[in-house]
Amino acid sequence: MTLDVGVIGTGMIGQDHIRRLTSVLSGARVAAVTDVDLDRARAVADGVPGSVVHDTGQALIDDPGVDAVVVTSWGPTHEEYVLAAISAGKQVFCEKPLATTREACDRIVDAEVATGKRLVQVGFMRRFxxxxxxxxxxxxxxxxxxxxxxxxxxxxxxxxxxxxxxxxxxxxxxxxxxxxxxxxxxxxxxxxxxxxxxxxxxxxxxxxxxxxxxxxxxxxxxxxxxxxxxxxxxxxxxxxxxxxxxxxxxxxxxxxxxxxxxxxxxxxxxxxxRFVGAFDLELQAWVDAVSAGGSTGPSAWDxxxxxxxxxxxxxxxxxxxxxxxxxxxxxxxxxxxxxx
Structure with missing residues (x-):
């Protein structure tokens, strides 16, 4: 089974994760991308066979062709996209920070707890x-x-x-x-x-x-x-x-x-x-866990x-x-x- 991943944010770290998912890791492909700069998103998608571009993060999350979501956008946007992924029942890998305020993190934790299962992994790569x-x-x-x-x-x-x-x-x-x-x-x-x-x-x-x-x-x-x-x-x-x-x-x-x-x-x-290997191991662990129907790594609580x-x-x-x-x-x- 290949995990179809949507990536929200095509800046430096987003492009690095897209490269990783496309050329380094196994079991996943980048199915969709989006960015506040749509021209940049389109340029990135041009280099990823089969990838589509969505106008918004919400549209990407709602895409039935996206199994799981990677959030690498600007920190203050993380809450919106992580909450939307949780609402859609889709596993989400969110680069740090989970959110920029205690209150925003509270809302994410509460939303995940309400589902009764873990859906969020946070990108603290040093653990890997x-x-x-x-x-x-x-x-x-x-x-x-x-x-x-x-x-x-x-x-x-x-x-x-x-x-x-x-x-x-x-x-x-x-x-x-x-x-x-x-x-x-x-x-x-x-x-x-x-x-x-x-x-x-x-x-x-x-x-x-x-x-x-x-x-x-x-x-x-x-x-x-x-x-x-x-x-x-x-x-x-x-x-x-x-x-x-x-x-x-x-x-x-x-x-x-x-x-x-x-x-x-x-x-x-x-x-x-210094940490290229850790990033590889971190995202591969996420892909493997999601493909197996679970979650791993740093949680929303972390x-x-x-x-x-x-x-x-x-x-x-x-x-x-x-x-x-x-x-x-x-x-x-x-x-x-x-x-x-």
């Missing part, structure tokens, strides 16, 4: 990255003792002109927020954001770098260095410190070469280079919890204080899956 999965396996096994701390860094070489200090939390640190919840099967209890010396590369009024402190309910503390003008490359770090040892991500994107008393390795230039933590982080950024994360009661629909 082999390095992160290996790290989690060690932590979960208990072989190095109970976790105490996690050190993380999210360094971008640069960001577009439209990027803001808020986006450092909402677009960059959000991945570390989801990783922390998943890594420790735990919720975040509080967030503190520290602003120190500002990089000379930062725009006027832009706080870069930031140090984001996440307190887990278990007492584990996670510190995240968020820097969006590192210059030298796309550098992702992670280390979990436990009672009897530590486990960390490899710093290199490829082989580490040792020669003549020195060693060297490659630093990825972009997020695509999307809700991440958005609430980001809102709390923004409050901490502005107040300079420790801000508590207040979550609703988790519905029974998500109880069996833990945080993962």
């Amino acid at each position: 990255d082999p390095q992160y999965r290996a790290m989690k396996a060690v932590v979960t096994s208990g072989e190095i003792g109970a976790p105490l701390l996690m050190h993380a860094a999210h360094r971008n070489p640069s960001v577009p002109d439209f990027f803001t200090s808020d986006m450092t939390i909402n677009d960059s640190t959000v991945h570390d927020i989801d990783v922390a919840r998943w890594m420790f099967d735990d919720e975040i209890a509080a967030v503190t954001v520290l602003k120190g010396r500002i990089s000379r590369k930062a725009k006027a009024g832009f706080n870069d770098p930031l140090l984001v402190l996440l307190e887990m309910r278990s007492g584990v503390i996670v510190d995240v260095e968020a820097m969006v003008n590192a210059g030298f490359g796309y550098d992702i770090r992670g280390e979990v410190v436990c009672e009897d040892g530590t486990v960390e991500l490899s710093e290199s994107a490829g082989a580490v070469v040792k020669l003549a008393g020195r060693y060297s390795g490659r630093v990825p230039e972009t997020w695509k280079e 999307g809700y919890a991440a958005t609430v933590a980001c809102e709390t982080g923004l409050a901490a950024l502005r107040s300079g204080l420790r801000e508590e994360v207040v979550l609703r009661e988790r519905p029974d629909l998500y109880a069996k899956e833990g945080v993962a």
Whole structure:
């Protein structure tokens, strides 16, 4: 069986997922596309045999030739399309964020719970990255003792002109927020954001770098260095410190070469280079689960919890204080899956 997928949003990430569904993954084809820029949608569809273009996201979701939906449009539109897919009873893969506000995420969670089954997967691809999965396996096994701390860094070489200090939390640190919840099967209890010396590369009024402190309910503390003008490359770090040892991500994107008393390795230039494999594994898992009649991966609850933590982080950024994360009661629909 081939899964006929409709893609809403044909920007950079949308085109990358279309390429992935068309040329890399198995079991799916892109049957329809749409975008607020219809000329771009038509240009993309021209390169995908058999794909049709719809004028709106709602029309794409209503198309009987579309089995499942991928949402890669602008963040504030996610709520509308995810709710429409749920209403149509169609599985939906939504790139992060699930929605841009706590209230919007609430509405999605309530709509999904009302159906009695999971229909939503959120695009937190780091959960599918082999390095992160290996790290989690060690932590979960208990072989190095109970976790105490996690050190993380999210360094971008640069960001577009439209990027803001808020986006450092909402677009960059959000991945570390989801990783922390998943890594420790735990919720975040509080967030503190520290602003120190500002990089000379930062725009006027832009706080870069930031140090984001996440307190887990278990007492584990996670510190995240968020820097969006590192210059030298796309550098992702992670280390979990436990009672009897530590486990960390490899710093290199490829082989580490040792020669003549020195060693060297490659630093990825972009997020695509670092996480291309994770994106492939993530979307293939979604295709396989949907084709089998189910769902997998980060849920609507995970999307809700991440958005609430980001809102709390923004409050901490502005107040300079420790801000508590207040979550609703988790519905029974998500109880069996833990945080993962």
